[in-house]
Amino acid sequence: MKYSFRNDYSTICHKKVLEKLIECQDEQNIGYGEDIHTINAKRLIQEKIKNKSDVYFLVGGTQTNMTVISHILKPYEAVIACESGHINVHETGAIEGKGHKVLTAYSKDGKLTKELILNILNNHTDYHMVKPKMIYISNTTEIGSFYTLAELKSIYKCAKENDLYLFLDGARLASALAASDIDYPDYAKYTDVFYIGGTKNGSYLGEAVVFNDLNLSKEFQFSIKHSGAMMAKGFVASIPFEVLMEGNLYKEIGENENKCAIYLKEELKKLGYEFYSDSNTNQIFVNVNKKCAEYIEKEYSFEKWSDIDDDFLVIRLVTSFTTTIDICKDFISYMKAYKN
Amino acid sequence: MKYSFRNDYSTICHKKVLEKLIECQDEQNIGYGEDIHTINAKRLIQEKIKNKSDVYFLVGGTQTNMTVISHILKPYEAVIACESGHINVHETGAIEGKGHKVLTAYSKDGKLTKELILNILNNHTDYHMVKPKMIYISNTTEIGSFYTLAELKSIYKCAKENDLYLFLDGARLASALAASDIDYPDYAKYTDVFYIGGTKNGSYLGEAVVFNDLNLSKEFQFSIKHSGAMMAKGFVASIPFEVLMEGNLYKEIGENENKCAIYLKEELKKLGYEFYSDSNTNQIFVNVNKKCAEYIEKEYSFEKWSDIDDDFLVIRLVTSFTTTIDICKDFISYMKAYKN
Amino acid sequence: MKYSFRNDYSTICHKKVLEKLIECQDEQNIGYGEDIHTINAKRLIQEKIKNKSDVYFLVGGTQTNMTVISHILKPYEAVIACESGHINVHETGAIEGKGHKVLTAYSKDGKLTKELILNILNNHTDYHMVKPKMIYISNTTEIGSFYTLAELKSIYKCAKENDLYLFLDGARLASALAASDIDYPDYAKYTDVFYIGGTKNGSYLGEAVVFNDLNLSKEFQFSIKHSGAMMAKGFVASIPFEVLMEGNLYKEIGENENKCAIYLKEELKKLGYEFYSDSNTNQIFVNVNKKCAEYIEKEYSFEKWSDIDDDFLVIRLVTSFTTTIDICKDFISYMKAYKN
């Protein structure tokens, strides 16, 4: 059986999440997120972030992005993102489907900066153009980089100075928490709304949207239902967060992912491999030639990210809550056996 | 502990579904519905309906309705529904949110007929009005009634004669299968697209959309993602259907629900209660006075459906895969003890 | 040459409007409604309504309705209208195209009342349904009736008590001003936003949107452009209003229309004709048999409104700024010559 480094959403869920399902299997709960598990998961998140933010549980990342953005923006308002941002590239136009333009800036490392944001603002000054009103960033980013606390603060300051909302996509927040100096309470302090990803961090589904600006969450349940994002069995989305937010499990998942990914990176470096981007999170991007890719494919799954030239390509290796150092050691052994 | 007759989505899932999750917990599967569970669930459904229809697994009912309808209709095309139809009343404008008008006809029993449809068509004849292009019906309906095969055939014939698509919402298809003479293959023959509900029939989530007209499913995956309805862990939505479609489980769930509901209805009749609508499916609507409602509330959960007058109201009792005749017997005993 | 009673938009424009175009033909003006004609037309309207409302000039009625409604409402908010309302029937789903549900109440005379509005509010109480947030009425209505000042005040009071916006469609406001006791300043006092129709009242195009609630017009120019409703030559839409709002011309157009229509109605009554609705405005709805309709068609144009039965139908006769009592006398003579 091939081990898959293809992504961090190949396995149903963390064992502790499944145990919780088994434990709750005979309960009868109220629908639509008004149940005690949802209330409890919300409380646990508020404790983690040390703030009485408003919390809702949605199913997936694209759904969360489109529901949050369309809830907050007026029809002619736009959201600023990196060119490589998930909402710009990999959501099949879901944000535009809700009527909003995504204004983009190119950045090699997948991160926005104050300068990039101001440049967009300077180019959008009248009613013939959309009105930029929100900044969208991801932590970790789509290419494995992460924001530092100083960077986050700088963007948040820029947002407040320019009357913009700051929305942070935490699809891979576990890995970000483990890699960066931004801790839970900072996300409450330095964003207006963010989400804590479940799907890619040990849950079978679910993203916890956290509104730090309570004006923004007003009537959000209408938008959830209007966007087709309301689960009848709301507790199915919140139960995993009861588990992940208990103790330190969520961050530990990120720590394990990062540890494994960094191990892979360091060992591959020793073997002479180069990297498409410098990542210390759970996605690493390795330059390999095509013969090598074929060799790896025999025993491991991974994603082909992009072609470099006729001979070389970038492959993405992703670690998850199922990855162990032993699995990584096996992989490195396998790579050592490869003769170019 | 109160037993809840409030709805059919209060318990996580049928035990066999949970067992399957446990069985698959260590697997690594491909994302986005391209995994073997999805393929297998699709095959099982095709066998049940005896047709090579195209099948996709989405999360919830409103999401399914809005994704299917907006995938098929052009911007100026409209969908015909009963006034009481779920898309008209209980989806917070999700269909309109996708740009489409819902044209409605009133019908006491919650069911469309050829005559009601033709009446709408006759009133929409030029480009100053929306163009009716799809019929939406639910089986069972929102008020517990169900279509017979003859009725379904009549509507489908009307659809085809008038160049309309017929879309059937099967949020409670298990109950419909058990109550009506419409069998699985009839749904493939006499609709263009329908869905087999999971959420309200033993799964923790999921609706299986079945396109019988293969022209309609072309590029549907784009619409799924565009609507925020694509699960990264697609197998989480399809695994329950592997279980429910295996053997006769899905229909058995409906049979149990209906048996329990009919038992409640017959026994309550004996006690002199009257009913808001004549239902032989898993939702029954009982007229009670307010004192009686308060009495029931002490030991059981249910939904207050609507007020009749200052003294009387309609309550809804819903049975599910967790309901047993013993539970119903206890309830009837409790009702017998009530002194008006 | 047949005279046409088909509608009030068959002739390019009132002669005085054309004279103004000729007068201004050599000017160079600023674009996008920032020119002096627009400023002047806005000032004239503010004087008429005795209020410093915000005024914008759009092209047509459907465009105005969809732009105003979508500017004000959040995605899940809905607008309440009569079943016969223009936005519900005759805009090809433009309001839904902007994402908003139109909630309707049936009323024989085409007018909303406090009771009809409250009934809708009572049925929309949670986030599973759209949130009613705006009332839409037309004066005159689509079937020729008109609101009195008392009726308008009652609806406005209801709106304010229930946190709803009141939007009045004045496509035929000239006829309404002439027929009703509601004067210009009342429209500023008892609506949040309304529009003064140009297209059907002597202009070649144009509707003047008047925001009495200045919070609602904030950034409206973004919405105008976003909806494709911004004219590069904005002065083309405002110049006619300079003419129509000068002195009493606009209301005089309505007075002439009404006078002619009432003449037709009274004379037809004397000839024994009955009416589909009781109108004192510029649209009258006459019941005729099919042979009679054919007879009229030989010499006059009109619109067939609806069938009554196999023998009888309703025809609509509309008067406009081009109609004169002499034209009407000729028509009545022609009708007298008809032998049933």
Added chain:
Amino acid sequence: MKYSFRNDYSTICHKKVLEKLIECQDEQNIGYGEDIHTINAKRLIQEKIKNKSDVYFLVGGTQTNMTVISHILKPYEAVIACESGHINVHETGAIEGKGHKVLTAYSKDGKLTKELILNILNNHTDYHMVKPKMIYISNTTEIGSFYTLAELKSIYKCAKENDLYLFLDGARLASALAASDIDYPDYAKYTDVFYIGGTKNGSYLGEAVVFNDLNLSKEFQFSIKHSGAMMAKGFVASIPFEVLMEGNLYKEIGENENKCAIYLKEELKKLGYEFYSDSNTNQIFVNVNKKCAEYIEKEYSFEKWSDIDDDFLVIRLVTSFTTTIDICKDFISYMKAYKN
């Protein structure tokens, strides 16, 4: 009185258009574009382009772009444009407002090429991303450049080979016809749909949409009304095209514009001025220092296009049907009098 080189939409309309209005002022015409003027204008266009294309008359450019694009594309389909394209920059997100992503490529001269298009196609290969389905180009472009026939053919060939529609925005088609070797019939042969701009070429409003692929125009009137773009007085939009398409007037307007603009350019060159882009059409972009801009402003209106640095900026001078060589000579004399 300052002469304005600010844009080509500052004067109501060409004198011949106004004469036609005066000539037709007493007519009664059918509404909604079913009148004889519209039929005649359509016929004249078909003769010019030597093709039985379908023709509709809309009000403005943004409206036309959003109505055409949303009529043709499915919700998840996207349109490819230059970064500088009108739909990308200057329509306040109207295309996104209709749900569609605009995919952009940077090009210095404001023109798309086969290579730029193919590059976008190569990056959009699965259902996680929007599906590119249409190419949007403008002739003349937003920065005054124009396509040659060879360039148009190459893009059209690329469109057909890749199952894309080609839509050409002819807001300034008169200038393009005068500058380029693309003649009327070529627009019918080498685009699927294009529009002949009226607003910027002598009409008071109006754009004639020409569908060469008749499959694309099916039910377009529904989309027109659904988008708020249907004029009750449809003849108001088509009458100007009866005038402009009679004989050679439309192209002559472009020839005069270009002649004047080229005169300005050549004379300014002699005075040592440099240009932001090389244009032979009716927009020229001149680099001037701020003092010079202030000097010009005293006697002429123009648009400040962009800053070059602290001292220099680009100004845009636009010629129109009202510009004459004499006006240009005066301007050049005025410029000669400027001492730096």
